[in-house]
Amino acid sequence: MTVAETLAAHTAEVPDFPKAGVLFKDFNPLFAAPAAFAEVLEDIAGRWRGQVDVVAGVEARGFILGAPLAQRMDIGFVPIRKVGKLPGETVSCEYDLEYGSAVVEVAADAFADAHRVLLVDDVLATGGTAAAACELIERAGGRIAGIEMLLELRFLAGRDKLDGYVVNAIQVD
Ligand SMILES: O=P(O)(O)OC[C@H]1O[C@H](OP(=O)(O)OP(=O)(O)O)[C@H](O)[C@@H]1O
Ligand SMILES: Nc1ncnc2[nH]cnc12
Known part of the structure; x- marks a missing residue:
């Protein structure tokens, strides 16, 4: 099985969640399957080991992916949080984002010692979340080496908001 096939086999699709017209990609089956989850994490780690100093992930699903990924790569993890939590x-x-708006924050000194940042999240939809995370990382002194998403919803063209960045994701229509 390829990583794309493993991911597809462990992704649920939920119509009209969290609002009408949205086909929600749910990765809880992946998170519940340790061998498949490890395969997906190792695929990402293998592309970046030794080339990044820190992993950053966006609350909440970016935490589920980013923290074990950072551990696997023997580097630190920085949480990008929804407003008022840090x-x-x-x-x-x-x-x-695809179904609303939000405010994210990161500690102002989060990247003082670690300049090469790998940004991780589950879904690239409109790209609003990832673009905001990139802005935060750079304003906090980090340099984005790359962006890893599990899935990219191509029809929403999120990649267009991430011009100039290396973005790896399995693309679906
Ligand atoms: O490309 P975009 O249109 O910005 O959408 C992508 C974002 O939406 C989801 O997070 P959500 O804000 O739903 O938060 P959650 O992880 O707490 O469920 C997803 O995990 C991404 O972070
Ligand atoms: N369709 C979708 N499924 C899961 N997470 C999302 N975040 C934004 N759009 C999404």
Whole structure:
């Protein structure tokens, strides 16, 4: 089985969630299957081991992926959180996503010692979340080496908001 086949076999599709017209990609089956989850994480780790200093992930599903990925690569993990959750000085950014809008924040000194950042999340939809995360990482002093998403919803053209970045994702229509 390829990684794409493993992922497809462990992804549920939920129509009209969280609102009418959205086909929600649910990765809970993947997170519940340790061998398949390890295969997907190792595929990403194998592309970046030794080339990045830190993994950053966006709340919440970026945490589920990013923390074990960082451990596997023997580097640290930085959480990018929804507004109001982080103590201390932060930088923040408001953005729109496929089914709403939100504000994300990161600690202002999060990337002071680690400059090459791998940004990880589950779905690239409109790209609003990823573009906001990139802006935050750079404002906090990080340099984005690459972006890894499990799935890219091609019809929403999120990649267009990430011009100039290396973006790896399995594309679906
Ligand atoms: O490309 P976009 O249109 O910005 O959408 C992608 C984002 O939407 C989902 O997160 P969500 O905000 O639903 O948060 P969650 O992980 O807490 O469920 C997903 O995990 C991505 O972060
Ligand atoms: N269709 C979708 N499925 C899962 N997460 C998403 N985030 C934005 N759009 C999504």
